[in-house]
Amino acid sequence: MQRIEHQQVKETVYYESLENGLDVYVLPKRGFHKTYATFTTRYGSIDRSFRLPSGEKITVPDGIAHFLEHKMFEQESGEDVFQQFAIQGAAANAFTSFTRTAYLFSCTDHVKENLNTLLNYVQSPYFTDENVEKEKGIISQEIRMYDDAPDWQSYYGLIRAFYQNHPVKIDIAGTVESIQTITKETLYQCYQTFYHPSNMLLFVVGAVEPEQVFEWICENQSKKEFQPQGEIERFFPAEPDAIAKKREVINLPVGVPKCMFGFKESASALGKSGDDALKQELVTNIILEALFGSGAELYRSLYDEGLIDEQFGYDYTLEKGFAFAMIGGDTPNPDRLIERIESAIPTFVEKGLSAEEFTRIKKKKMGGALRLLNSLEWIANQFTHYRFMGTDLFRIIPLLESITLEQVHQRIQEIFEMERMAVSIVTSKTSA
Amino acid sequence: MRSSANFETIAMENLRIHRLCSDKFKTTTIAVLIQQELSEEKVTKTALLPYVLQRGTTNYPTTLAFKRQLDQLYGANLFGNVFKRGERHIMQFALDFPNETYIPGTPPLLKEGIAFLGEVLFSPLLEQGRFKADYVEAEKNNLLQRIKSLQDDKIRYAAKRLTEEMCKNEPFALHAYGKEDDLDAIDASALYTYYQEVFHHCPIDLYLVGDVDLEEVTSQLQQQILSRFPSGERHAFNSQTIQPQGHDEQVVIDELDVKQGKLNIGCRTHTTINDDRYPALLLYNGILGGFAHSKLFMNVREKASLAYYCSSRLESHKGLLSIQSGIEIQHYDQALSIMKEQLSDMREGRITDQELEKTKATMINQFRERLDSAYGMIDLHHHSAVAKRKWSLPELLERIAHTSRQEIQEVAEKVTIDTIYFLRDQGGEKHATH
Numbered sequence: 001m002q003r004i005e006h007q008q009v010k011e012t013v014y015y016e017s018l019e020n021g022l023d024v025y026v027l028p029k030r031g032f033h034k035t036y037a038t039f040t041t042r043y044g045s046i047d048r049s050f051r052l053p054s055g056e057k058i059t060v061p062d063g064i065a066h067f068l069e070h071k072m073f074e075q076e077s078g079e080d081v082f083q084q085f086a087i088q089g090a091a092a093n094a095f096t097s098f099t100r101t102a103y104l105f106s107c108t109d110h111v112k113e114n115l116n117t118l119l120n121y122v123q124s125p126y127f128t129d130e131n132v133e134k135e136k137g138i139i140s141q142e143i144r145m146y147d148d149a150p151d152w153q154s155y156y157g158l159i160r161a162f163y164q165n166h167p168v169k170i171d172i173a174g175t176v177e178s179i180q181t182i183t184k185e186t187l188y189q190c191y192q193t194f195y196h197p198s199n200m201l202l203f204v205v206g207a208v209e210p211e212q213v214f215e216w217i218c219e220n221q222s223k224k225e226f227q228p229q230g231e232i233e234r235f236f237p238a239e240p241d242a243i244a245k246k247r248e249v250i251n252l253p254v255g256v257p258k259c260m261f262g263f264k265e266s267a268s269a270l271g272k273s274g275d276d277a278l279k280q281e282l283v284t285n286i287i288l289e290a291l292f293g294s295g296a297e298l299y300r301s302l303y304d305e306g307l308i309d310e311q312f313g314y315d316y317t318l319e320k321g322f323a324f325a326m327i328g329g330d331t332p333n334p335d336r337l338i339e340r341i342e343s344a345i346p347t348f349v350e351k352g353l354s355a356e357e358f359t360r361i362k363k364k365k366m367g368g369a370l371r372l373l374n375s376l377e378w379i380a381n382q383f384t385h386y387r388f389m390g391t392d393l394f395r396i397i398p399l400l401e402s403i404t405l406e407q408v409h410q411r412i413q414e415i416f417e418m419e420r421m422a423v424s425i426v427t428s429k430t431s432a
Numbered sequence: 433m434r435s436s437a438n439f440e441t442i443a444m445e446n447l448r449i450h451r452l453c454s455d456k457f458k459t460t461t462i463a464v465l466i467q468q469e470l471s472e473e474k475v476t477k478t479a480l481l482p483y484v485l486q487r488g489t490t491n492y493p494t495t496l497a498f499k500r501q502l503d504q505l506y507g508a509n510l511f512g513n514v515f516k517r518g519e520r521h522i523m524q525f526a527l528d529f530p531n532e533t534y535i536p537g538t539p540p541l542l543k544e545g546i547a548f549l550g551e552v553l554f555s556p557l558l559e560q561g562r563f564k565a566d567y568v569e570a571e572k573n574n575l576l577q578r579i580k581s582l583q584d585d586k587i588r589y590a591a592k593r594l595t596e597e598m599c600k601n602e603p604f605a606l607h608a609y610g611k612e613d614d615l616d617a618i619d620a621s622a623l624y625t626y627y628q629e630v631f632h633h634c635p636i637d638l639y640l641v642g643d644v645d646l647e648e649v650t651s652q653l654q655q656q657i658l659s660r661f662p663s664g665e666r667h668a669f670n671s672q673t674i675q676p677q678g679h680d681e682q683v684v685i686d687e688l689d690v691k692q693g694k695l696n697i698g699c700r701t702h703t704t705i706n707d708d709r710y711p712a713l714l715l716y717n718g719i720l721g722g723f724a725h726s727k728l729f730m731n732v733r734e735k736a737s738l739a740y741y742c743s744s745r746l747e748s749h750k751g752l753l754s755i756q757s758g759i760e761i762q763h764y765d766q767a768l769s770i771m772k773e774q775l776s777d778m779r780e781g782r783i784t785d786q787e788l789e790k791t792k793a794t795m796i797n798q799f800r801e802r803l804d805s806a807y808g809m810i811d812l813h814h815h816s817a818v819a820k821r822k823w824s825l826p827e828l829l830e831r832i833a834h835t836s837r838q839e840i841q842e843v844a845e846k847v848t849i850d851t852i853y854f855l856r857d858q859g860g861e862k863h864a865t866h
Binding site for chain 1: 793
């Protein structure tokens with residue numbers, strides 16, 4: 001067991017890599033009642049073409065990683081695993097993102113039993129023709145729900161505008177049509193490729209004793225046999241630097257139009273890993289805050305003009321193979337908003353940040369990073385994300401402190417390439 | 433060990449301070465919750481006020497200076513918003529910021545944070561003895577936009593429409609954001625007068641959660657915040673005790689350009705947080721639709737594959753229960769009949785030992801988990817501060833653990849369906865309404 005202490009934030013992480021390849025991290029949180037655990041595989045919606053352990057190369061139906069996530073809850077007994085978690089007083093859930101599938105629970109009692117349940121159900125798939133068929137109705141309704149959700153539609157609209165080929169442009173849940181072709185055989189193929197312990201990470205945070213947790217987990221894992229597995233080979237189509245289209249417009253009945261815009265990163269901004277990648281993310285967020293944060297002059301002038309409201313915000317996504325900055329919110333006048341943005345950005349690129357602005361924003365980011373350490377959910381999910389990126393959540397504060405204004409200015413030149421700016425608008429038919 | 437498990441309250445009539453020391457959070461949280469009655473005449477002004485107070489103060493007159501001061505306090509979060517709690521309309525002003533011991537050089541964030549919150553509440557930017565007109569007009573526009581955008585999220589929209597139809601002619605039908613039509617008549621001086629009235633007469637609860645010296649911080653809060661509220665009598669609002677009978681299964685259908693139908697059912701339980709049977713009511717809602725093992729989820733989603741979400745929710749101060757689901761439009765009859773079956777199973781007491789035990793375990797867990805968030809603790813406590821019957825968490829958990837099937841069935845027998853609401857596509861086949 002390795003002990004990694006982070007003095008400034010008074011947190012200590014414990015780590016062990018098990019014989020079967022599973023990485024286990026435990027973060028005890030004194031004073032908390034809750035324990036939160038996530039069991040995550042490096043497998044998400046973008047992993048649609050890959051080589052099976054048998055050596056065969058396949059392409060699977062859109063939405064299958066998410067479908068598989070739903071189906072993991074089935075057990076051979078015929079009872080879904082939510083029932084077991086409920087007996088043990090736990091709240092269980094799961095989610096699928098572009099690059100990860102995570103299974104999780106939180107509880108304030110029976111931590112050992114709940115950890116065993118989590119490991120056992122994720123490590124014993126049980127798919128039948130019948131239970132696969134049953135799920136199609138449920139997921140179709142999940143997809144329909146998102147079809148009617150303007151915020152989700154504007155988000156995806158922008159990703160579709162960015163990407164020509166990369167599968168990030170395909171909805172995580174797939175489509176009502178694509179999921180019809182999913183069978184139990186394909187689900188097992190995906191499972192066998194991506195759910196080997198060496199492709200997964202277990203994170204436990206909260207009211208726990210690390211030694212005890214490692215003991216429980218080792219006991220559970222040592223009873224199971226796994227054949228060694230090599231590197232997983234995934235295939236992605238080549239993605240040009242250019243965006244797919246400048247503007248995507250979606251019609252939905254909304255009281256106020258939604259407008260998202262942003263910048264797609266070029267291939268040259270995708271090569272980093274470890275601290276370098278995390279630093280790129282932090283620097284970019286400082287820039288976005290300087291331009292679009294609530295203390296920015298542009299933000300205030302857009303607000304005063306009634307073009308944005310207090311929900312206007314930004315987000316930066318950096319993963320292996322794709323990255324983009326997204327900005328937006330509700331606006332009565334998307335065209336006017338975009339016009340203002342397009343004229344403001346070149347001025348900002350030229351002017352940059354003052355030393356004073358830079359200091360103010362760094363303070364805000366430091367405080368934000370500290371605040372998030374109150375949330376067990378955020379810690380577990382983000383810790384896993386950063387591990388998969390080859391870096392560490394607890395590097396955020398030290399790296400933030402090390403960032404210089406020169407680094408910020410250099411990055412400003414890279415990201416705001418107007419050619420790679422796209423826009424997504426959701427508006428009612430009548431108000432268009 | 434400075435940590436304590438419960439809030440300690442110091443009350444000066446209807447001005448109360450509740451404080452709790454905990455070393456588990458990296459931030460300090462201070463929240464001021466002001467109660468107003470939910471009424472036709474006040475609702476829009478109440479909804480607008482917190483937003484105007486976040487625009488500028490004497491020392492930070494521009495919104496830019498105001499927001500930048502929050503950034504200087506290491507990204508302090510200021511929430512100024514409104515929500516409903518039964519037929520009370522709550523204005524919340526909350527500030528949370530990092531505990532300075534985590535910041536190199538330990539800047540005096542606590543002192544400055546309290547001073548800033550005091551400034552937000554008591555030194556709004558004035559011109560000619562009233563709020564700055566520009567700020568009021570801009571926030572009126574924003575509020576209008578917020579009201580209009582309530583239509584956008586269809587899950588929320590269906591919930592809002594159900595409440596409006598079900599509680600027509602009751603204050604509870606009002607949305608926390610107020611009414612579009614009222615906005616024109618509100619100007620800077622009317623709102624300023626209203627602000628003074630609210631600060632003079634409404635009950636106030638101030639919460640403090642953090643790893644701080646409670647005595648010292650309390651005296652700072654007294655000085656910077658509490659003592660600045662005008663002294664004198666504050667209204668105590670009475671909870672409505674007689675619940676209207678409501679409707680007998682009225683059906684309301686709205687049409688919009690949607691792909692998924694939203695089927696919601698509104699029920700009156702005739703039991704509230706003020707009743708001794710409240711724990712049984714909580715369990716009733718839990719068994720029916722509070723969890724992934726509940727009747728609605730199991731029968732509408734898992735067995736019939738009709739929905740992705742199907743759950744129930746309780747409004748404990750009015751005793752209203754609502755069921756919500758998203759379904760294929762042509763499955764209306766089938767889904768409705770399965771939902772009604774679950775309600776009648778509850779009434780007949782068809783609750784298995786397993787359902788009861790699972791619901792008790794998950795519900796007790798749910799309450800205990802809320803103690804791990806400052807806002808969760810404040811919210812939990814404030815429910816009790818507003819209610820006539822005060823439930824301490826240990827008492828509530830104890831009662832949940834010992835509630836019998838019989839007691840839940842007794843609650844179930846009083847539950848009636850008031851309104852069935854369906855949001856569907858446009859121009860589709862007209863649906864039989866009975």
